[in-house]
Amino acid sequence: MHDQRILLAHGNGGRFMRELISDIFARHLANPALDTDADAVHLPGLAGDIMVTTDGFTVQPLEFPGGNLGSLAVHGVVNDLAVAGAEPRYLTLSAIIEEGLEITLLDRLIASFAASARENGAVVAAGDTKVVRKGEGGGLYLSVAGIGLRRATATLGMRHITPDDAVLVSGPIGDHGISVMLAREQFGLTGDLRSDSASVLPLCRAIWDMPGLKFMRDPTRGGLATVCHEIVHATDHGLILQQVAVPVRDTVTAVCEILGYDPYYLACEGRVVAVTSADTAEIVLDRWRTLPGGQDAALIGHITNNASRVILETELGGRRMLGELEDDPLPRIC
């Protein structure tokens, strides 16, 4: 590269942009579907029920313990397909790069994006880069669309949820939110906690065939409490969580107590919340616990007739309402 940092000229359509695309994006993302000389490309092999999703990623800092913007972006989109019952096939990548970004950092992030895509059986079919002036971006923003094929046997959706259904989570909550916050070093706290950023495709794939599976969602922005609210908002049922059953790491609990956060609202980037019929729950947990990232899977609550309320039953038998998230001290978490 001709400079150690991104220049505005890397976005102008000319030689610098061509070289940036070839030296970084095409080098890491090369595959038979990608043609950087084409305005649009053909996607072969898409027979069946095609599913699509999109997500934008703005996490700060761009690298954090357990992940980075590149892997996070792939996980986010793969997970949205996976919880909807689909295998990822193709990704598109739009990169908005801030003038002054270190090119070696960009290279690491795109290499990580490419590796995560490969691990999940997806290839990048189309991409675009823009460069914005210093002070008009946050280093790098990535927007990704994901195209996949539906594989789940059951049709998944909140409309299938009924009272007495079980609510499960695949692992401890809040690791991502707290890890990213600590990585910002605003609080003088450090720890060995790592983000849970990961693909939940294996966890979802393991239970796609179960007729009692009704709905899955990855609890990202707004955390577990927000997924619960989305469920009660869409179904008009209630939801009770058992505080003692919800897996939370000691470090997360400790940081939350110090800083006054509620772990139920913290972002995860590698967990699944599933709602299943009561008799399916144990089978799901058995399958999850044999898989990486699923060892701490737990039955954490159930659906009730109480219209549109999310209740937390505390260890001592008390009940506290988990309200819908309004304000949030943690922007740019994903």
Added chain:
Amino acid sequence: MHDQRILLAHGNGGRFMRELISDIFARHLANPALDTDADAVHLPGLAGDIMVTTDGFTVQPLEFPGGNLGSLAVHGVVNDLAVAGAEPRYLTLSAIIEEGLEITLLDRLIASFAASARENGAVVAAGDTKVVRKGEGGGLYLSVAGIGLRRATATLGMRHITPDDAVLVSGPIGDHGISVMLAREQFGLTGDLRSDSASVLPLCRAIWDMPGLKFMRDPTRGGLATVCHEIVHATDHGLILQQVAVPVRDTVTAVCEILGYDPYYLACEGRVVAVTSADTAEIVLDRWRTLPGGQDAALIGHITNNASRVILETELGGRRMLGELEDDPLPRIC
């Protein structure tokens, strides 16, 4: 809405975000494919050769004579599909919103996005919003993926280009670049020039059936000269443009002379450059000239054996080499 401007809380996954999505995005973009309660949605009716593209949009200012970020984003993606021979069907939309953006402005931009999508037969199937802190964005960035179906009879691509092929353009060049620059009011110049931002789908569709059509591209960043360079770079042929034949509006020429710009490098957002066999050129021009935006279509040059050079033949018979764009005084043009 609860505030006149975007707050960080509009991006946190909670109530404010739900209301923003419902009041603006879902209201304008509603269609049977879009389900704001789903992580990924099914795309019905995609039988045939599926084509995909993606593009990010960062234009500044967000509104300019002849267009805005919303319509520009749809045109950009629709045009990438159209020049590749595909009808657009589905779009995904990732919006990165800066804290402090006026909500009425956001509303206008998304309304414009929705109207342009409708005009082009495309619906938004999936979306995402993120909010970044004030000073970490440029008001609004949109990243769009487009999914379409191939309809062109000929397989299009630069590899089909041979010496003596004709080079055509559908209308005057540089209107978008100069309009956006004047809208920034940095130069104390104003004018009645409007951006050419438009869908080129009707122009492309009109010639998709022609066997002599070899390649099309919309000359956006880097303008006509950059498309010519991409052609000679990929084919190892040369390309000669006739200066007198290239349509440029008087206002664009005048502003270029005052400010020292070269119109051949200015962005267009509603033009097509086509390369056709010599005997196809007049038929293409005849068809284009009957269509809106195609009245000034012109044969502007041809492909030569001179390896990898782009030559401009001037009015007086001189020859000037058009180099590959290196530096560029106009960032955030699209």
